[in-house]
Amino acid sequence: MTVTPPxxxxxxxxxxxxxxxxxxxxxxxxxxxxxxxxxxxxxxIEEGEYVAIIGPSGSGKSTLMHILGCLDVPxxxxxxxAGDDVSHMSETALAEVRNRRIGFVFQQFNLLPSxxxxxxxxxxxxxxxxxxxxxxxxxxxxLGRVGLAGRIHHRPGELSGGQQQRVAVARALVTEPxxxxxxxxxxxxxSGSAADVMRLMGELHDAGRTLVLITHDAEVASAAGRxxxxxxxLLSERDESHLESQSIR
Amino acid sequence: xxxxxxxxxxxxxxxSHRLRSSLTVLGILIGIAGVxxxxxxxxxxxxxxxxxxxxxxxxxxxxxxxxSTSSSGIRQALGSASTLTMADVSALSSPVDAPDxxxxxxxxxxxxxxxxxxxxxxxxVQGTTPNWLSVRGRTxxxxxxIDSQDLQDHAAVAVLGATTASELFTRGDPxxxxxxVNGTPVxxxxxxxxxxxxxxxxxxxxxxxxxIIPITTGAERxxxxxxxxxxxxxxxxxxxxxxxxxxxxxxxxxLLELHGITNPTEADFTITSEQSLIAANTSVDHTLTILLxxxxxxxxxxxxxxVMNIMLVSVTERIRxxxxxxxxGATPRVIRRQFLVEASVLGVIGGILGVAAGMLGVIYxxxxxxxxxxxxxxxxxxxxxxALAIGVLFGVYPASRxxxxxxxxxxxxx
Numbered sequence: 001m002t003v004t005p006p007x008x009x010x011x012x013x014x015x016x017x018x019x020x021x022x023x024x025x026x027x028x029x030x031x032x033x034x035x036x037x038x039x040x041x042x043x044x045i046e047e048g049e050y051v052a053i054i055g056p057s058g059s060g061k062s063t064l065m066h067i068l069g070c071l072d073v074p075x076x077x078x079x080x081x082a083g084d085d086v087s088h089m090s091e092t093a094l095a096e097v098r099n100r101r102i103g104f105v106f107q108q109f110n111l112l113p114s115x116x117x118x119x120x121x122x123x124x125x126x127x128x129x130x131x132x133x134x135x136x137x138x139x140x141x142x143l144g145r146v147g148l149a150g151r152i153h154h155r156p157g158e159l160s161g162g163q164q165q166r167v168a169v170a171r172a173l174v175t176e177p178x179x180x181x182x183x184x185x186x187x188x189x190x191s192g193s194a195a196d197v198m199r200l201m202g203e204l205h206d207a208g209r210t211l212v213l214i215t216h217d218a219e220v221a222s223a224a225g226r227x228x229x230x231x232x233x234l235l236s237e238r239d240e241s242h243l244e245s246q247s248i249r
Numbered sequence: 250x251x252x253x254x255x256x257x258x259x260x261x262x263x264x265s266h267r268l269r270s271s272l273t274v275l276g277i278l279i280g281i282a283g284v285x286x287x288x289x290x291x292x293x294x295x296x297x298x299x300x301x302x303x304x305x306x307x308x309x310x311x312x313x314x315x316x317s318t319s320s321s322g323i324r325q326a327l328g329s330a331s332t333l334t335m336a337d338v339s340a341l342s343s344p345v346d347a348p349d350x351x352x353x354x355x356x357x358x359x360x361x362x363x364x365x366x367x368x369x370x371x372x373x374v375q376g377t378t379p380n381w382l383s384v385r386g387r388t389x390x391x392x393x394x395i396d397s398q399d400l401q402d403h404a405a406v407a408v409l410g411a412t413t414a415s416e417l418f419t420r421g422d423p424x425x426x427x428x429x430v431n432g433t434p435v436x437x438x439x440x441x442x443x444x445x446x447x448x449x450x451x452x453x454x455x456x457x458x459x460x461i462i463p464i465t466t467g468a469e470r471x472x473x474x475x476x477x478x479x480x481x482x483x484x485x486x487x488x489x490x491x492x493x494x495x496x497x498x499x500x501x502x503x504l505l506e507l508h509g510i511t512n513p514t515e516a517d518f519t520i521t522s523e524q525s526l527i528a529a530n531t532s533v534d535h536t537l538t539i540l541l542x543x544x545x546x547x548x549x550x551x552x553x554x555x556v557m558n559i560m561l562v563s564v565t566e567r568i569r570x571x572x573x574x575x576x577x578g579a580t581p582r583v584i585r586r587q588f589l590v591e592a593s594v595l596g597v598i599g600g601i602l603g604v605a606a607g608m609l610g611v612i613y614x615x616x617x618x619x620x621x622x623x624x625x626x627x628x629x630x631x632x633x634x635x636a637l638a639i640g641v642l643f644g645v646y647p648a649s650r651x652x653x654x655x656x657x658x659x660x661x662x663x
Contacts, residue, residue, distance in 0.1 A: 066657045069576070071576060071656045071657045072655070072656075072657050091580070091581055092580045092581060092582065095575060095578050095579060095580040095581070095583075096578065096580070098575075098576060098577070099577065099578020104577070106573075106660070108569075110569065110572075110573045110576075110660070112570060112573070115261075123574070123577050124577040124578055126254055127574075127577060127578040127579050127580075127583065128578065129251075
């Protein structure tokens with residue numbers, strides 16, 4: 001596995017794995033009915049890895065993505081993100097973790113339509129309290145990295161689907177996060193744009209980024225160096241070399 | 250995120266939903282403009298009445314014949330034979346018997362037709378004494394007032410009110426001209442300054458539409474009638490407003506004694522204080538202001554509910570945006586602030602436009618409705634503060650709802 005720390009990442013994070021899930025369960029309760037979406041998941045992802053989590057709908061992969069992305073907290077178990085236990089953090093503390101450590105790429109791009117490309121990209125920096133001038137410079141730089149240097153003043157409505165998703169990738173990159181979490185990033189794209197975005201992901205991996213890709217598409221998953229299957233709330237490692245990450249309750 | 254950033258985001262949010270934002274702003278605008286115009290109308294009306302009453306003289310008691318306490322009804326059929334006489338006037342003028350009284354002016358009055366050349370006017374002709382000018386607190390625009398010599402001579406002289414003067418003498422100087430009062434010619438010796446109370450719509454008679462003659466001239470030559478000694482009313486000026494009560498008691502006591510009445514409830518005269526009129530009118534106008542203000546306040550609350558409604562719609566509609574912002578690191582506090590600031594921006598814009606619309610109303614409405622509206626900077630500043638408060642107050646609930654949204658629920662919604 002390649003352990004090449006990306007530029008700007010604190011040295012501390014090289015000591016601990018980026019993701020360390022330990023028997024994580026998630027149970028949703030609606031009235032008297034309780035549904036276990038995750039039934040004891042353990043997973044370790046080291047820095048610089050490119051991991052695909054593949055599973056059909058209803059397998060619990062969205063729940064896993066929410067927990068990995070600190071959008072939700074586990075019902076039981078431990079989750080260390082870059083060494084910090086985030087399983088019992090407050091809403092406000094989690095917001096800060098998401099802001100500093102995680103970059104999201106969503107299926108629906110989730111760009112704000114009233115803002116230009118660079119304004120969308122600088123948004124996480126605004127929440128991090130970065131000054132205006134620095135924000136714009138970093139946003140423009142990130143858009144350059146995804147090949148959209150000439151589109152910084154365009155609004156999402158004036159961009160193609162593939163370009164919008166690249167803006168979203170730039171937004172995920174701009175904070176130099178420990179983890180980039182992509183949820184079906186090609187789900188809303190034609191095959192050409194999808195290939196574009198997947199190439200971009202590959203480039204990010206080559207640059208030393210830690211990437212987690214959640215998908216139902218085996219072809220998309222094949223781009224990753226390591227594939228983890230999820231079914232009925234349980235993980236199964238497809239790559240034999242990572243069998244130790246598997247957990248059976 | 251700093252407040253400035255939040256403000257920028259809030260203004261952006263307002264701008265990206267122009268139609269919806271403008272409708273919300275309109276609701277607040279109407280409420281604020283309503284408050285300013287209502288308060289202005291109320292204050293304007295009370296200012297007008299107060300100045301009218303002040304024009305009559307505020308240290309003055311007016312004694313009129315007839316009893317206000319009697320229920321027989323007979324004594325109140327006045328006019329035919331006034332119970333007040335010149336003897337009463339001289340008694341009230343005594344510094345010994347009525348030390349708190351500064352001056353006394355008897356008034357006999359009757360409505361007569363005046364003719365000057367080809368112009369005619371119907372006005373209230375008042376016979377009185379030289380004291381009238383100071384008792385009523387009036388001044389002369391030109392010429393002189395009637396003097397004691399005129400009184401002694403039963404002189405055929407008259408002083409015109411400003412309105413009457415302009416009606417009878419459209420051109421030229423009235424002083425020195427002759428006016429026919431009910432067939433008797435009198436010479437105009439002076440014109441009164443306008444009392445300043447423009448009361449075309451008021452129920453009180455216009456103090457500028459009058460003709461003043463010496464009381465003796467009136468009794469002798471113009472009014473005729475049965476009793477030359479009777480007067481229509483007596484104006485009594487106290488030394489100061491503090492002495493008004495004393496003057497009232499002295500006048501009451503003197504007249505009861507002169508008229509031989511032992512039981513005060515059977516008095517054949519009524520003493521009115523102008524201050525009681527002011528108090529009554531002020532309280533009426535106060536009620537009016539509260540009523541109008543209340544209606545305006547209700548429309549403000551409706552505007553506020555509009556803000557809340559729109560913000561709630563906005564939270565629901567922008568649930569994905571909220572989810573995204575949270576995913577990108579916005580804390581609940583930042584989200585709450587963003588929506589609070591948006592609501593406040595709506596409130597403040599509505600407030601500023603409302604103050605502007607209210608000011609336009611204050612400037613142009615008096616021309617249309619004929620009532621004065623006073624401008625009050627306090628009301629304008631207050632209205633702005635209220636608009637901001639409404640934005641914040643009615644924004645709190647939607648903002649808290651937005652802040653409380655779980656990021657996954659917000660992101661999941663389609």
